[in-house]
Amino acid sequence: MALSEQSSVQGSVREVLKEFQVSFFAMSRLPSFPWTFVEKDLQSSGSSELISQVLKQTCLHPLCRKFAPSVRYRRLFLSELIRRLEASGCEPLDELYDALAEVVGTEETTECYKSYLLPAGGAVSLMENIALISEGTTGLVTWEAALYLAEWALENQQVFAGRTVLELGSGAGLTGIAVCRSCSPKRFIFSDCHCRVLQKLRDNVQLNGLSEQTTPAVSVEKLDWTATSEEELREIGADIIIAADVVYDPDIAGSLAKLLSIVMRCSSAEVLPQVFVCSTIRNLETYGGFKQQLETEGVGHEVIPGPVNHVFPYNRQSAIELIKLCR
Numbered sequence: 001m002a003l004s005e006q007s008s009v010q011g012s013v014r015e016v017l018k019e020f021q022v023s024f025f026a027m028s029r030l031p032s033f034p035w036t037f038v039e040k041d042l043q044s045s046g047s048s049e050l051i052s053q054v055l056k057q058t059c060l061h062p063l064c065r066k067f068a069p070s071v072r073y074r075r076l077f078l079s080e081l082i083r084r085l086e087a088s089g090c091e092p093l094d095e096l097y098d099a100l101a102e103v104v105g106t107e108e109t110t111e112c113y114k115s116y117l118l119p120a121g122g123a124v125s126l127m128e129n130i131a132l133i134s135e136g137t138t139g140l141v142t143w144e145a146a147l148y149l150a151e152w153a154l155e156n157q158q159v160f161a162g163r164t165v166l167e168l169g170s171g172a173g174l175t176g177i178a179v180c181r182s183c184s185p186k187r188f189i190f191s192d193c194h195c196r197v198l199q200k201l202r203d204n205v206q207l208n209g210l211s212e213q214t215t216p217a218v219s220v221e222k223l224d225w226t227a228t229s230e231e232e233l234r235e236i237g238a239d240i241i242i243a244a245d246v247v248y249d250p251d252i253a254g255s256l257a258k259l260l261s262i263v264m265r266c267s268s269a270e271v272l273p274q275v276f277v278c279s280t281i282r283n284l285e286t287y288g289g290f291k292q293q294l295e296t297e298g299v300g301h302e303v304i305p306g307p308v309n310h311v312f313p314y315n316r317q318s319a320i321e322l323i324k325l326c327r
């Protein structure tokens, strides 16, 4: 093989290993992994070397020792690797069976860790619930709009640098922690209303080494959109307000629109915060109703172009929109 061809194959292997790692730690759906590349490599090389490398970047990686994806997910992932390897007729890998045996002997729990790898190195690791909705809340897992907004923030760090940022409906904390880690805000206030979500949020903030004493200074506040006063908002004094996936229920979207209209009304033009709301559009009526309510309250909006680079794994076919409010 010519030298240039060899180095481009090595480059592709590196990219595929990275993709496996990013997808594994975020617990992406197994069909979304680059299996075709693996199959072709097994066929052409007749060796299980690539599977061994995939294993090192996933189940045997030190991050997995510290912040492991769910037991069930690891079991399915390892079984899939074994199935592919056995189908190829290449020599079996003992370490693959050892890893599966270890996982099979581990008890399943209702919580697991998900890690979202950052482009500059390191990861945001979060304790999340396995079920999308549990304990009467949607706030114990990371939603796609949070990943979209975090990707946008990584590409627009200047919006946050040196600013006081308030996040509404923070949930498990992905967007805010990514902003704190990558965009140099001065202060970051996470908020939510649900007591289990607030507890998880505090744990995740701490897990990622953030506190009142760090730079940025970080706090987690109970802030219910139905009961937040103009006074409280003024006290927080946010320059930037962000929120991801908070428009999903017509009842609560109404109270959010009202709160945001207070934000846009109570500030003078010079100190008007920039407000960004990122939504997965599941139901046009709910989303349209939210925008309509904002209009009725005298708040306009512009649609902001989305992120260009794919950093986090999520379904790119989902309809996600980022808007910036104006008056």
Ligand SMILES: C[S@@+](CC[C@H](N)C(=O)[O-])C[C@H]1O[C@@H](n2cnc3c(N)ncnc32)[C@H](O)[C@@H]1O
Binding pocket: 137, 138, 139, 140, 141, 142, 143, 144, 145, 146, 168, 169, 170, 171, 172, 173, 174, 191, 192, 193, 194, 197, 223, 224, 225, 226, 243, 244, 245, 246, 248, 252, 255
């Ligand atoms: C779909 S989750 C989104 C969580 C996170 N932003 C994300 O995108 O992963 C919606 C969040 O809004 C919070 N929420 C719902 N109603 C609220 C209210 N009235 N006041 C404050 N937060 C609320 C929920 O507790 C939940 O954490």
